[in-house]
Amino acid sequence: MASAAAPSPKANMGAPAPRYDARLKVTGEARYPADVAVANPAFAVLVTSSIAKGRIERLDLDQARAVPGVLDILTYENTGELKPAKFGQGSSTSIQDLGPDIFQDGQIIAVVLADTFEAATEAAQSVKATYAAQAPSATFGSQGLNSEDAAKVSQQHEHLPEAGDAETAIGGADVTIDGHYGTPTQHHNPIELFATTCEWTADRLTVYEPSQFVYGLRNGVAQRLGIAPEKVRVASHYVGGAFGSKGTMTPRTAMIALAAKRLNRPVKLVATRDQGFTIATYRAETRHHIRLGARRDGKLVGYAHEGWEISSRSDPYVVAGVEDSAQLYAFGAVKTKVNVVHADRNTPGYMRSPPVVPYIFALESAMDEMAEKLGMDPIEFRRVNDTMTSPIENKPYSSRSLMACYDRAAEAFGWKRRNRLPGSMRDGEWLVGYGCATAVYPTHIGPAAARVRLMPNGDVRVQIAAHEIGNGVYTVLGQMAAERLGVGLSSVKVEVGDTRLPPAPVAGGSNTTASSCSAVLKTCDAIRAKLFHASVTANDGPLAGRNVEELTLTDGKVAASDGTGENLADVFKRLGMSTIEEYSEFVPDGLEPDAVADLYAGKLTMTGGPHGKKVMYAMGAELVEVHVHSQTCEIRVPRIVGAFAAGRLMNTRTVHSQYMGGMIWGISSALHEATEIDTRYARYVNDNLADYMVPVNADVKDVQVILVPEVDHDVNPAGVKGLGELANVGTAAAVANAVYHATGKRIHQLPIRIEKLL
């Protein structure tokens, strides 16, 4: 059925097929990891530290052990056999031990196991810890932080972008902007909790855990347990939201595996919502100093961006979004620096959309200020600085449709009604503001392997350990196979999210469709080649002697351009085969040939974005209308229009939903979301869904998505740029810029709440 949710495909866009897993999801039959039944499970409940820094002096477990039904309690005293894991090697953090040293608030210090969830919960509440506590450093402004240059401590970020002499360029510019910006702590808060079920069969372990990277988790858990990765299976067939929070191994998994081994019984853990704030990752707070220089005609001449990002004491996690922000416009000279600021906190991690979200908020706010100072329309200012060549190393863009996006969005939005003067537009008691900002996301791609089977009746099975996190991967992989093998989508069975299948990269960085579809495409093409070869080399077949170049595979037939064809079943007969199954490995240009072998070992290398011969980015333009009440300063977003171009789109329905959800995430970032920290204790205060503000249905009004056609043959064989993380980049700046337009007040620190406008 046609609906706004399923836009008609334009050029280079796939049909809005309903989701492959839709029926399972609306009937409750989709089994998320915590839903998988295991025989006679014990239930685990975590106990976490109530200090952020110090040492456990005493753990009193007597009362907990006395609770009927309690089976075992893991603490630092009986978990020494777990091997350490280091941040940066598939692990979210180096803080893995249950103590006695405490490095963060909410560190796991005990795992209580009981026959029932109720008994385990009661016992967990009875565990008494006594600490020798020290004063922790919580966040920016706290005593005792230590700051390091990211280029010196993070292997990923040794070479941050630089071009020309930015100091001289900005110093000599006609017009300059010099601003400080900040973004808050945020937690992903997928609605699915952090759950782990572990079950041993002899020396083999099965882990049911929602994961964005099952091979990474398999290898990480095996390493911590000191067993061969082949002994571990990770199954994660559906993930109930992730947004980056389930991409790396967190400490709980090995603990639950060990508990199951000690009890010789399956163990189920569903961590509580508040524990999720400290036992997994989050987006750390950031600070930015930006300087821009421009000529009077609007041409930028220099861009300097220094960032500061909070991390844990032990680990140098940074996103360093300057790598991408520095490519965005014809800046002229560029100078960047990123600092890791260590505090007594849990280690942060990827959150939709690393690395760009905080950095683009800062840059796109500064861009709006520069346009204002130049007296230019902000869209026209971006047009003047649009470029097909990155200012860094002058690399060409593989494709770039930014201004096409702005033009489409501006037309749909009615941008020309905008009066440039701040505070000039009103709707009754409401001040009205129009703001815009650029969305940009690097096109990532990784290695992947796939197995595809075709039957004579046209039934297809696709197997690849990609991850269904709401991205629609079941659907788009099915569409890719159906298209290449000339069958209907209903004939395709897709299996993902399991280390029994060939490996795919982490579902992160918007690489899934590009990487996995490229692997499925390559595998399907191997099947086509086999069929075509059989058809043309047969002595008696209707296609004998034809050139394989002129053959297609459609509607269950191998066919030539003149209409001559042969049924699949006949080709199979000719081959003497009842099935054709192919396995192939896809390694993108720029990666080592052993990249898939590394993937089997849980090690992922990705390329793309700024790293190739051409720079590769998906882009978009977001235009927002805000209403700010003239008396109460209440802020509303009655409408937002986003136009996006991201190469080939596999399915306009799943794409539309990703963009729409992304823009709502962006509005949320702008106006609602922040994890509040009690700086005395380095503790998260609003660690629940009532106090951590995420949007509800009533917050969201008119969200319009425009799909801008774009063709890019350079990015990868599938021509797909990836887009799951695109739409919430820039949104916060667009809202902030609209708030300025409505009120004349520049808010440089997110979120923008009423008190900042009063």
Add this chain to the structure above:
Amino acid sequence: MATVSTAAVPAFARAAAAQAGASQTVSNPRAPVDATLTINGRDHVLAFDVRTSLLDLLREHLGLTGSKKGCDHGQCGACTVLLDGRRILSCLTLAIAAQGRDITTIEGLAANGQLHPMQQAFIDNDGFQCGYCTPGQIMSAVACVHENHANTDDEIREYMSGNLCRCAAYPNIVAAVKQARPLMQTASRD
């Protein structure tokens, strides 16, 4: 954030009052209690820890895992089920308090393999991405229509605001409720 009065409220207080006259006395609070629960039209004779929430009973005792745990605090709506046709949060409802009531879960919504109009509408309008909050959204949406709280877009938004969707499928959920509403009304007239 909008100020939201979720229509899905714990019903255990009401149910507990109904139980007050029952003969069962609990001397050891940890001893299993016996109870018969009517779920999706079927009676289940059960023994469970009296502290068991209806959500945990459905999921861990009966394998009805369609109802999801997203917070266990009545904040997200993923565990929404119908109790005598009224939407409640099963994580805030003690299982024992649901005795003698008709419990409907997402597994009980489709009849003879035929999807409920609301389920079909969620598919047609892509009312979900990851799908985790979806069973709760659908149960809430069905009740929202039955409550006559689905007359305008704003009303749907308000009365569906007790169900969080982190993928933010909200506009599509509103469209789904609008699509299903007349079909449900037709069905109930028949």
